[in-house]
Amino acid sequence: MLKVSVYRYNPETDEAPYMQDYEIDTAGKDLMVLDVLELLKAQDASLSYRRSCREGVCGSDGMNINGKNGLACIKPLSECVKGGKLILRPLPGLPVIRDLVIDMSQFYAQYEKIQPYLVNNEPAPAIERLQSPEEREKLDGLYECILCACCSTACPSFWWNPDKFIGPAGLLQAYRFLVDSRDTDTENRLAKLDDPFSVFRCHGIQNCVAVCPKGLNPTKAIGHIRNMLLRSAT
Amino acid sequence: MGMITNVTSFGRSGLSDWILQRATAVVMTVYTVFITVYLLTNPDMDYGQWLALNSHISMKVLNVLTVVSIAIHAWIGLWAVLTDYVTVRLLGPKATPLRIFFQLGMITINLVYLIWALDIVWGI
Numbered sequence: 461m462l463k464v465s466v467y468r469y470n471p472e473t474d475e476a477p478y479m480q481d482y483e484i485d486t487a488g489k490d491l492m493v494l495d496v497l498e499l500l501k502a503q504d505a506s507l508s509y510r511r512s513c514r515e516g517v518c519g520s521d522g523m524n525i526n527g528k529n530g531l532a533c534i535k536p537l538s539e540c541v542k543g544g545k546l547i548l549r550p551l552p553g554l555p556v557i558r559d560l561v562i563d564m565s566q567f568y569a570q571y572e573k574i575q576p577y578l579v580n581n582e583p584a585p586a587i588e589r590l591q592s593p594e595e596r597e598k599l600d601g602l603y604e605c606i607l608c609a610c611c612s613t614a615c616p617s618f619w620w621n622p623d624k625f626i627g628p629a630g631l632l633q634a635y636r637f638l639v640d641s642r643d644t645d646t647e648n649r650l651a652k653l654d655d656p657f658s659v660f661r662c663h664g665i666q667n668c669v670a671v672c673p674k675g676l677n678p679t680k681a682i683g684h685i686r687n688m689l690l691r692s693a694t
Numbered sequence: 695m696g697m698i699t700n701v702t703s704f705g706r707s708g709l710s711d712w713i714l715q716r717a718t719a720v721v722m723t724v725y726t727v728f729i730t731v732y733l734l735t736n737p738d739m740d741y742g743q744w745l746a747l748n749s750h751i752s753m754k755v756l757n758v759l760t761v762v763s764i765a766i767h768a769w770i771g772l773w774a775v776l777t778d779y780v781t782v783r784l785l786g787p788k789a790t791p792l793r794i795f796f797q798l799g800m801i802t803i804n805l806v807y808l809i810w811a812l813d814i815v816w817g818i
Contacts, residue, residue: 660708
């Protein structure tokens with residue numbers, strides 16, 4: 461039997477959040493955390509969490525698993541259970557809507573700020589804007605982000621200033637468009653980032669790198685943004 | 695969303711603060727390493743030798759550079775700490791006057807120490 465402790469909070473009925481304990485029979489299998497949640501849901505239908513693709517592509521089931529942010533659907537019990545116990549909490553730092561479901565508005569507002577789309581002022585070509593294989597290669601390690609928010613909600617700078625610091629996820633995408641050969645708005649994009657908060661609240665502790673379920677490196681991308689700012693401002 | 699600015703940060707620009715934080719750290723490291731090595735290699739130094747060292751123009755320049763570096767480094771660092779923890783988000787509406795008070799206080803104390811230290815190290 462696996463002991464599972466889950467963060468529960470229903471703002472309509474609970475005065476404060478609390479941890480609820482369950483016992484689940486995993487039949488000795490190394491299940492994914494999401495499978496355990498499905499079994500819990502069968503036991504207690506009032507439990508709320510987000511899920512969709514169940515294969516690490518949609519980014520819906522980001523949560524805090526035994527103290528570390530990750531995607532429940534691709535996190536096997538053997539990688540996270542300590543002392544026979546699984547502890548599930550919502551991603552930290554953002555408001556809880558109910559149980560493991562958080563309000564991601566602030567996260568999306570930061571993503572929106574970096575203009576996550578190509579800006580190109582040159583006349584559109586007849587068919588499409590071409591990129592050389594080398595130019596395309598620069599987007600590797602950036603475009604794979606699924607916006608699950610595991611990284612930004614593991615970042616203390618984002619906890620303290622979620623309205624001013626863009627956060628690792630947003631900055632990874634900021635660099636993805638800064639480095640894209642088809643984007644012509646580089647100068648404008650950089651000008652919007654040179655304040656004491658947007659980029660420079662990153663102190664390089666690399667919590668984002670440690671938790672990213674896709675193995676991406678936001679700290680490295682932030683370093684590239686800083687170098688681009690240095691190049692244009694010195 | 696509008697541009698984020700801040701009137702109490704040292705350089706008003708994230709990049710400027712970032713590069714100064716690193717440059718001042720290098721100056722403080724040079725000073726610390728030099729003084730440590732000097733003290734270790736001169737175990738029976740007397741007041742006269744200490745005075746001679748600090749009267750030398752190179753040492754005077756290093757002393758002044760270090761004192762200025764500490765002031766800038768502290769301003770940037772403490773400003774970041776105050777804007778992390780003394781915020782409306784964590785403490786409610788009273789955080790804004792409190793933060794301004796601490797920021798201006800931190801800047802004032804920094805300047806007092808700076809002027810005082812410059813008077814000492816340049817007056818030797």
